[in-house]
Amino acid sequence: MGAWFADNGLLLGLALLDGLASAALIFLVAVGLNLVFGVLRVLNIAHGSLFAIGAYTAAGLGAALGSGALPAWAALGVLILAAALVGAVLGPLIERLLLRRIYAEENVLQLLVTFALFMMLEDVQKLVWGVQPVHHDAAMRLFGTFDVPFGSDFIPFTAYQLFVLPGIAVLVLVGLVWFLRSTLSGRMIVAVTTDREAATAIGINADRVYLLTFTAGAVLAALGGALASPTAAIVPGVGASTIVLSFAVVATAGLGRIEGAALTALMIGLGRSVAVYFFPEAEVLIPYLIMVAVLLVKPQGLFGTLETRRI
Amino acid sequence: MKPILQAQGLRLAFGGVKAADGIDLDVGEGEFLAIIGPNGAGKTTFINMCTGWLKPQAGRILWRGQDIAGLPPRRITAKGIARSFQLPQLFTEHTVLRNLALAIAAREGAFSLLRPLLRPGWTEEAMEIMRGFGLEFLADTRADALNEGSRKLADIAMAVALKPRLLLMDEPTSGVAASEKLGIVETLARVLRETGVSAVFVEHDMEVVSRFADRVAVWSQGRIVANGPPQAVLADPDVRREVIGIEDAHAAP
Numbered sequence: 001m002g003a004w005f006a007d008n009g010l011l012l013g014l015a016l017l018d019g020l021a022s023a024a025l026i027f028l029v030a031v032g033l034n035l036v037f038g039v040l041r042v043l044n045i046a047h048g049s050l051f052a053i054g055a056y057t058a059a060g061l062g063a064a065l066g067s068g069a070l071p072a073w074a075a076l077g078v079l080i081l082a083a084a085l086v087g088a089v090l091g092p093l094i095e096r097l098l099l100r101r102i103y104a105e106e107n108v109l110q111l112l113v114t115f116a117l118f119m120m121l122e123d124v125q126k127l128v129w130g131v132q133p134v135h136h137d138a139a140m141r142l143f144g145t146f147d148v149p150f151g152s153d154f155i156p157f158t159a160y161q162l163f164v165l166p167g168i169a170v171l172v173l174v175g176l177v178w179f180l181r182s183t184l185s186g187r188m189i190v191a192v193t194t195d196r197e198a199a200t201a202i203g204i205n206a207d208r209v210y211l212l213t214f215t216a217g218a219v220l221a222a223l224g225g226a227l228a229s230p231t232a233a234i235v236p237g238v239g240a241s242t243i244v245l246s247f248a249v250v251a252t253a254g255l256g257r258i259e260g261a262a263l264t265a266l267m268i269g270l271g272r273s274v275a276v277y278f279f280p281e282a283e284v285l286i287p288y289l290i291m292v293a294v295l296l297v298k299p300q301g302l303f304g305t306l307e308t309r310r311i
Numbered sequence: 312m313k314p315i316l317q318a319q320g321l322r323l324a325f326g327g328v329k330a331a332d333g334i335d336l337d338v339g340e341g342e343f344l345a346i347i348g349p350n351g352a353g354k355t356t357f358i359n360m361c362t363g364w365l366k367p368q369a370g371r372i373l374w375r376g377q378d379i380a381g382l383p384p385r386r387i388t389a390k391g392i393a394r395s396f397q398l399p400q401l402f403t404e405h406t407v408l409r410n411l412a413l414a415i416a417a418r419e420g421a422f423s424l425l426r427p428l429l430r431p432g433w434t435e436e437a438m439e440i441m442r443g444f445g446l447e448f449l450a451d452t453r454a455d456a457l458n459e460g461s462r463k464l465a466d467i468a469m470a471v472a473l474k475p476r477l478l479l480m481d482e483p484t485s486g487v488a489a490s491e492k493l494g495i496v497e498t499l500a501r502v503l504r505e506t507g508v509s510a511v512f513v514e515h516d517m518e519v520v521s522r523f524a525d526r527v528a529v530w531s532q533g534r535i536v537a538n539g540p541p542q543a544v545l546a547d548p549d550v551r552r553e554v555i556g557i558e559d560a561h562a563a564p
Contacts, residue, residue, distance in 0.1 A: 179425075184416055187428045191402050191413060198400030201362070202473060203388035203417040 008278075013150045014157075015277040016270060021161035023269025024169035025228045029242055030249035031176065031261040032220030038255060039193045039213040042099055043107070045114040047221050048243025049121035050090060054222025055229040055238065056129045058082035059136035062229075072142035076164065079139055083226040087219030095214040100207075118239070126236060133233035140230035165227060172220070173262050180258070189213055248287045252294045254304025264290075264302060315340045315509055316361065316392075316477055321370035321380075323356060324533075330356035331367065332533035338477065343500070343510045345524035345541070347517075348554050352530045354513040355397070358479045361511075362394045363387040389420075393475035397482045399466035403455035407446060407465050410454055411437035414472040437472065443502045444468045460491040467499055471508070478503065480512040484519055492516060496523050521545055529554050 005012075033047045061082045062068075067075040098117060102110050140160040147154040148162070180186040191199040192209045200206055224242070225234075249268055253260030271286045282289075294302055314337040321334040330353030338344050346354045359365040361372055363384035372380040379387055401410050408429070415433045441447040444464045449457065457465060463483060470478055483499060484492045500523050503510050514520050520527055520541055527544040529537040531554055537544045544550055 182427055183424065184426055184428045185422055185424050187405075187409070187413055188416070188422065190404075194402055194404070195400055197364075198396070198402065199417075200384045201388065201394055201396070201400060202414045202469060203385050203420075204413075205385060205420075205422070208422060 010150060010153060010155065011277050012274070013148070013155050015274045017148065017155065017157050017162060018276070019270035019273035020266075021165045021231070021269075022273055023266045024165040025224050025231075026245060026249060026269050027169045027262050027265035028172060028227065029221055029224035030246040030253070030265055031172065031258060032217040032224070033243075033246045034250045034253065034255065034257065034261045035176070035220070036214055036217035037250065038257075039189055040099065040103065040210055042103070042110045042114065043247075044099075044214075044217070045111065045243055046094065046117040046121055047217065047246065048239035048241075049118050049125070050086065050218050050221035051225035051228075051242045052125055052234070052239035053090065053121065054083045054086045054225030055234045056125060056134060056225075057086050057222070058226035058229045059134050059234060060129070062136045062138055067136075068138040068141070070138075070142070072139070072144075075139040075142050079226040079229065080223065083223035084219055086222035086226075087215060090222075091215035091218030092211060094218070095211050099214065100210070103210075118243070122236070122239060125239070129234075131236050133235045134229075135233040137230040161231060168223075168227065169262075169265075172223075173258070176258055185209075185212065245287055248291045250301075252291045252301055254298075254301025257301070257303040260301065260303030264294075313340050314338065315375060316511075317371075317373040318357070318361070319371045319373065321357075321360060321367045321372065323353075323360065323365060323367050329353070329533035331360070331370075334370070334533075334535060336528055336535060336538070338509050338511055339525075341504075341507050341509055343503070343512070343523060343525045345520045345527045346511065346513045346530055347515070347520060347527060348530035353533050354530050355481055357530070358394060358481050358511070358513065361387075361479055362392060388473060388475075391474070391476040392479065393470040393473045393477070394479040395466050395470050395481065395483065397485060399462045401454035401457075401462065401466055401469065404453065406451050406453055407441065407457070407468075408434065408437055408450040410465065410469055411440055411472050414469045418473045440468050440472050443471075443505070444498055460487050460495055463487055463495060464498060471502060471506070475508060477509045477511070480510065482513050482515065484514065484516055492519060493522070517545060 029047070029051050033044065036042065036044050036047070058079045062075065062078050065078055067078045070078070094117065098113065102113050140158055143158065143160040143164060145156045146159045146162055147156050180190055188199070188204050189209050189212070191204060192206050196206060245268070249261055249264045252268070253264040268287045268290055271290055272283055275283045275286045298304070316338040318334050318336045321331045323331045334357065346357065348354055356365060360367050360380065363382050363386065366381040370380065371378045374390060374392065379390065402413065405413070412428050412433045415436055416428065438447060438450065441450055446461065446464055446468060449461055449465070454462065454465065467480065467483060484495055487495060496519050524541050526539065527541045528535050529544060529550050537547055537550050
């Protein structure tokens, strides 16, 4: 063990740091998907498209504004602005024009509709941004690197991935939990989620709750994409891999659970990056192995509860 | 008595079952109307139609002269018609106080993103309503920790917090211990009388009906077969036999 650690310790440290950064991104996307499912009861496959469009828009906006010459925080602000724009425009559009018509339909139909939307948005991305990889890493470069002390060594790591990504993820987690627990709108969202009939009976406007929730989910997906854009080139198909991974997180966490999504994203992010360094051939498999292992023990997911529905 | 709600020729069938087969029924201002009848006769369907949960296939529901049949539930609630369900629909993870505050917020149409649920004016109003129902000592109790009687009262308190002019209640005393029933209805009737709210309640307990209803409508197979003061209706031998299921030979003298 000691000998193994001496040989591989640095690699393990690097894997953990990588894992933390990727867990932060996975969390942002998955928590949005989970929030939308928890309230609207629609599993939105096009959530992956919102991630991709958020990434492309952030890269495009960054290039257009020349964010390489801006201060680091301003470059980060450009990413967040891009995400907010994408979510605030596409979110209400999709909810109003499409989802609103299918809330009462069967799950299969809902899945097909959001899948169709996903396919269309894939082509829209190719039309707008082409099929060549897009990369704009100004925000990450501007934050520089940080030397993480590791025994007698240092691991140089980008401050963006080390502090900014996990920091934003924690802010979103704390903010969401606070919002849902303590504010009026949050309580109304929870009320509609736990019992739509009762909420409607006391006159809560469920339509407004759905619109707000879906828009928030869209912003979170786009934020995940925008914040991921400096860390890797954006290629066609990134939306598909994102949504599949998010499904794994949501299923493992338990549908509709915020804190569960955080813990699961951490498990899957760390698991995957450890695999990248030590068992590269298992990288793709790891999230699903974790999911299967959890679901074998707890079929409702880590934080899920059996649903009881009243008539 | 001036009618506040008038159902005219309501029809609704589920497959071959006629839940409402030409229903004409009025509710007067400040009146307590009890609806009795065998299970499956369509009593709950009536409440569901009046509150927008079901759309009648024919007929009108006039609320102060305006047809509200088929409007969505939220719009009807906003007009001053509240309901309670057979199973209380409290938000179980909340305290009683927070449940009431939520109802008040919904009534006010408030949806501010960052403001807290409990704000001074609402908390006071919620406490006031709880005092009316004798529930103030349960303000900080979670709804899922209440006993059945308190749960029923809290559920109705929530409907009252919407400041309705008409309250429709589906079996307000079902599932409550017999010893608690009259107390609950007494509290309920007092609060409603004080505020002048009209009430329609579906009920199976004839003692509750005879003591608290101003009028009784008997619903059987989608039709109203009797409609009048409780003493007269409950004394009718046909009603007793076919609807309440009491043979007069076995009834109390």
